[in-house]
Amino acid sequence: MPKSVDLRLAREETSLRLLLVNRLRDLILDGDLHPGQKLVERDLTELFGVSRSLLREALQQLQAEGLIVNVLHRGPSVAVITEHEAREIYAVRALLESRAGRDFVENAADAHVEALSAAVAALRDPDVQGDAHRQLVAKNEFYAALLEGGGNATIAQLLKQLNNRVTMLRRVSLSQPGRLSETTKELEEIVEAARARDGDLIASLLSAHVDRAAALALAHYDLAPGGAAES
Known part of the structure; x- marks a missing residue:
């Protein structure tokens, strides 16, 4: 490992991101965010009181789980299961x-x-x-x-x-x-x-x-x- 690189995790930010991912996941699975609903970044950052970069990381994780899709020129939305x-x-x-x-x-x-x-x-x-x-x-x-x-x-x-x-x-x-x-x-x-x-x-x-x-x-x-x- 290169000693000149700081590999320590930002624990508070990591915990906040995990909390945000879990909260968004729950909202989707409970139906509060419904299939096809557009996810407006500005609204979500204000709702949860987080930065846009942190929100995007959370959305990327949920996209990997198949709960969110991100369409070019349309932005993220809750996935629709055909x-x-x-x-x-x-x-x-x-x-x-x-x-x-x-x-x-x-x-x-x-x-x-x-x-x-x-x-x-x-x-x-x-x-x-x-x-x-x-x-x-x-x-x-x-x-x-x-x-x-x-x-x-x-x-x-x-x-x-x-x-x-x-x-x-x-x-x-x-x-x-x-x-x-x-x-x-x-x-x-x-x-x-x-x-x-x-x-x-x-x-x-x-x-x-x-x-x-x-x-x-x-x-x-x-x-x-x-x-x-x-x-």
């Missing part, structure tokens, strides 16, 4: 989660099974049922336990890369009348398959769960060219 992209995402999810279920059955400790069960139990909580954000948190905790118990780092990384766009789509599917109850029942069946250490069954149930979510989300796409999922 129907074709959504179909691809769900197809990949089904394959990866099916494999993750088999890995879970083979490798998970009993504590991981209990973590799965606890996440599903949270979805039965009346307070959670009335809060879309807490529903998404519970589902994310379910998948975190599934992936940790499975121990397949490659699948975990691939699903992590998909997770933000999956969450945008999940808001659509979970918002449908009766879907939360159906989702909870499906996840409870997955937990029981995990307890039984039945690899074939858990793989089938996870794949079917994704297929049902896909059907609901895809049904709410505008059929016009370039249509996007309703939020």
Whole structure:
């Protein structure tokens, strides 16, 4: 390493950038910033009280995550997931989660099974049922336990890369009348398959769960060219 170069990180700026990235991500995933919405730098710097350079760094990170697009001469906007992209995402999810279920059955400790069960139990909580954000948190905790118990780092990384766009789509599917109850029942069946250490069954149930979510989300796409999922 060249001794003449100061390689120390600006800790305060790094922390602020991380806070800004997390806040913007939450606004997108919660639907406060909706797909296709233009992001005006001047407005955002005033809203968050940050510099334009710091904002641009945060937007670049979210662009790398697939949550923001930056079109020449138009500037940044919240990404729109097209129907074709959504179909691809769900197809990949089904394959990866099916494999993750088999890995879970083979490798998970009993504590991981209990973590799965606890996440599903949270979805039965009346307070959670009335809060879309807490529903998404519970589902994310379910998948975190599934992936940790499975121990397949490659699948975990691939699903992590998909997770933000999956969450945008999940808001659509979970918002449908009766879907939360159906989702909870499906996840409870997955937990029981995990307890039984039945690899074939858990793989089938996870794949079917994704297929049902896909059907609901895809049904709410505008059929016009370039249509996007309703939020």
